[in-house]
Amino acid sequence: MNPVSLVEVGSYLPEQAVGADFYTDPDAPPDENQMFRAPAFRRHVSAEETMVSMAAEAARPMLERMRERGEDTRVDMVLTNVSMPDRMFTGAGAEIVARLGLRPVPEWIIDVHNSGCASFVYMMKIARQVIASGAARSALLCSGQNMAGKLFARPQIRHRKHAAIPGDGCGVGFLRVGDESPVLDVVTHHSVEYAEDMDVRGSTRKYWEAGEDEIDMNFTDEGVERIVDRGNRLVPQVTRELCQRLDTSPADIDLLVTNQPNRMFLRNWHESLGVKPERHPDTFDEYGNLFGAGIPVTLTRARDENRLRKGDLVVLSGFAHAGDFAAATAVRW
Template sequence: MNPVSLVDVGSYLPEQRVTVDFYGGDDDALRESVMFKSPRYRRHVAPGETAVDMIEKAARPVLDRAAARGDGPLDVLLTNVQLPDLPWTGAGAAVAHRLGQDPGWVLDVHNGGCASFVHMLRTARQILRTGEARTALICCAQNTAGQMFAQSEVRRRSHASVPGDGCGVGYLRVGDESPILDIELRNIGEFAGDMGVRLEDGRRYWEPGHSQLDVSFTPDKVRKIIERGNALVPEVVGLLCDRLDVPTSAIDLLVTNQPNRLFLANWRESLGVDAARHPDTFDEYGNLFGAAVPVTLHETLRQGRPRPGDLVVLAGFAHAGDLAAAAAVRWHP
């Protein structure tokens, strides 16, 4: 099969930088949970700003660089949007139009959550390996912080201050210059039911009512998520490195989703990767969900890492643990 490389990434972060003073109020049973310790800052989407707007701003410079290299038209476009602007359609077709592209493959990937970048990396790689396409753009937009979690009642709850808004994209093409070495992905359906919607009036989310849409967290659910999250990321990274015949301690750069300080510290300890090799954007941008991996990788590239030849591992887990994934790339900018 054709080798496929991840050759570029880009990101967009809204201008509005929000402090923790925006939140707080009611006490709840999870106020002291380590899962919901607030970051110092996070970004919020502007009123009226859409997922298509966010993706365009992240993707335009990446596609301009691809055009300058002579890569030709975009063949594959994948998107993951945390809070779709329309319930019936994804963002993909509108993104393609906005970017002036006409890809033969347009897929809106609704599952994947915080591991969606690696999930889409795997999907795009498989399409490109068939020989039916040569280039792909994968896009993650996280847009709940300034919308759902900023509602007047929801923002008073302990978990509301953790998310931040942002968008990250990755560009793939056929070739071995910055090859994707391997990908490990686990779907664990038994955990899917542990994510739920909270509506105080008991209605379904699409039915008329007055309560504000929120994510349902209980102390028992949070305990399960902490247990699973601590285990799943080291597990998929370990399986990946076993197949590559390298110890996890040999990873040059580990880029993960950024859910909270607890997970980041525990993953480093489990994998034998020090903080210098595991970039942390949580305190500046909050939990960016699926966008965290490409945004954090892009931030790290701006700082001069990874270096040519570095082993870069991208990893994360989604929702209450229903998906976990890790990818290895031999980085050559």
């Protein structure tokens, strides 16, 4: 099997920064639930911004950096994940190829709708397998979150306690055949029994049915307790399994990059794994919960801040939705 490397990453954050006061309901009692303690800021997409426009803004500078280094930027695969697709049927992949003018058109264009906050890791697994088999030589991965400005900023929704948590943005990565920054292994777990525990609907209707109430995420106190329990457990579990397969210890991780759901999970994860806080980058207070974009955006931020050194063991880990999916991968930077 051919070695496969993650050789570049990039990100795009919308211009509009929104403070926590936008969501404040002066008539609501204080909420002590750590699951929904709001970040200081987050970004919102504009009415004109789409997953395609965000992915193009993230990918163009990344591909240009590669060209400046004299590297081949031909793309054989495009994989995308977006929290709320702008087009119901066609996904975002084909439009991204057209917007970026990728030629020849990639043979593989795959819109990955599941795996949520851990989608970047899942797409790495898919791309790595195809590239390692020899069926492709490179892949562009795009994870986007666009629900904050489109859904959670709506007048009927924005004062609900969970609305202030998400932010919008897009992260991208480039994989290719080679061993310069090899993907060492990928671990994924599907907990299919939790697949029905998160849904989008109106208070009295399904999301596709006509009605006057806004659609929203379904969160109950009991459901939140289950998500907290699963989230605290799943990310350390999948990360430890990855480290065991690599015959190393979590304490030897040089940089742990996870999805960014809230401060509680971020603290509990690095404490459980014995990873020092400075080795676990945190973008939550600035960007909020970026869902699937959280891992590549945070990795890009760490790279830009010179927190990555040649030879570092970089682990990307996360869980999705109400716990139906968790994944971890390791890269020797």
